Amino acid sequence: MRANKRDELVREALEIFYREGFHATGMDRLAAETGISKTTMFKHFRSKEELILAVLRLRDQNFRNWLFRRMEEAGPPRAQLSAMFDALGEWFAAPGFRSCMFIKAASEYPDPHHPIHTQSAEHKRLLFLQLQKIASDAGAQDPATLARALLLLKEGAIVTAHLGHEADPAGDAKAAAQRMISAALDHP
Template sequence: MRPQKRDELVRESLKIFYREGFHATGMDRLAAETGISKTTMFRHFRTKEDLILAVLRLRDEEFRNWLFRRMEQAGRPRAQLLAMFDALGEWFASPGFSSCMFIKAASEYPSRSHPIHAQSAEHKRLLFQRVERIAKAAGAPDPAGLARGLLLLKEGAIVTAHIGHEKDPAADARRIAERLMADVPA
């Protein structure tokens, strides 16, 4: 498979898996929706799980790049931490929002030793590292503790937005984050 065709398969599969889920989406459906034959798919990805891992790597790169770029636009480190929730609000309001692909993947592959679960955990670990660095730059007395708290708010806001029982979970999480950050210099 040409690299361009492989990239197209991964991008299109990301959309389908995000919308439909991993176990619910079979290779026949992927072939039908992407227009790429199963034979061609299996030439590059030995298994459906190999394709899922490629999809998760792409989503990780795209999501972190988007989120951190959006946070950096806020300027100072303290403002960057709060901007995470503004970015979440934009994401939740976007057409096709369907929760977090990594939460879904970890739920569908619950064994921590499974590569798909591990890839999902790695995404969350990378988010933590970056948020912790920003919290340290902001002058937080306990950067790791603040990062854990902010990311718990982030994950809760994502699940709440997905379930849809609150009007603006990103704004709610932001208000709580402001209280968590009371001891962080402006």
């Protein structure tokens, strides 16, 4: 019961923060839109910052689960790597897509030492580690370099999908990624 409200708050706060932004969303508005009273919110989280950190933890889990599951469906490691960009393309096309929550969080809390910033960076690090592993399984001689290159394309595609005029940034990124993958695996 208590945990329910807490989880409910985090889940709904995630939607609202993602849609509207962190600074732009006040605790009053959060209470009004979730139907959870401010007192309850501040019982579960000592501050807005703590709530945001909880939201980011949930987002990290959701996003990595979703992405790597989609990639696994593609089969062997090499196919998984390029399948990442198919998954991204679906995400971009989904209604309500508004860029990456962690890029947004880092934008609003630009101080690199701020907890919200460092926690956002941690999400990117976890993505890198998993991608590096898949690149290694695929037979890359330098899996870290391949993983970094693919992540550059991923972040670029996300930003461009949100901010750009382009029709298919995920497709562009996939085409570029396949060159990188081929260079790393076919001509080692």
